[in-house]
Amino acid sequence: MNNDGTKARRGRKRAQNEVRLIFPSHSVNESYARSAAAVFVSQINPTLTELSDIKCAVSEAVTNCIVHGYRDTLGTIYITMRLYENREFRIEIKDKGCGIPNITEAMQPLYTTDKENERSGMGFTIMENFMDSLKVSSGKSGTKVVMSKKLAPLPTVIK
């Protein structure tokens, strides 16, 4: 795996809090996943915009696992969310589905393999726009999306 960068970073920074979710790829779980992410981030007081950006990015990634990774099958989706002391939120969303043959092509705005079901092809573009970083790795054993967003500092309260 080409996660050397991630590993080195993990060694330096210890997560303040961490949550793992494992659930089947039923489409009804899309709303569960984004709400769970929202509740997890809420503990460090995000702004409303940050919260809705994160919800949307998570919704896109999970929908990709369901619609593309596991297409006509039912599989398992693995999410790990972490919060760091510098108010950074990191989320890893993984499936063991069919994988993406060409990631660069898949990440192009409006690119979709599923026109029939009115997929807009904007999923990765939204993830890129709404988060600070997006990393996609994919192979025969599935696809992993890692996203992070550093939240704005809390306003200082003057007493």
Place this chain on the structure above:
Amino acid sequence: MKTKTCGVTIHCKNDRMECVIGGDIDHHSARSIRMKIDEELYRIRPRVLMLDLSGVEFMDSSGLGLILGRFSKASEIGAECILQNPNEQVTKILDVAGIGRLIRIERKKENV
């Protein structure tokens, strides 16, 4: 005439078909909203298709697919498609996709 299902309420006035969508639009909920709107769209064949988004609290790219799909279906039958009152989160997504260049977006004054 008034029809209600989960997520969308459809009203018809003269040549206008107004779809008031509520709740979250994601891949899961888009399917039933799409079916309901299309069924009425082909039955009524309006001149104007209004998609009222004021009750939509959350939308992801599946919502873009839903809107673009209704826009092209409306165009097929010669109807104009108009979006109404998207909230801030929905507006942000519409902007990322540049929907405003394709479809008219109307906002109520108090929402500005």
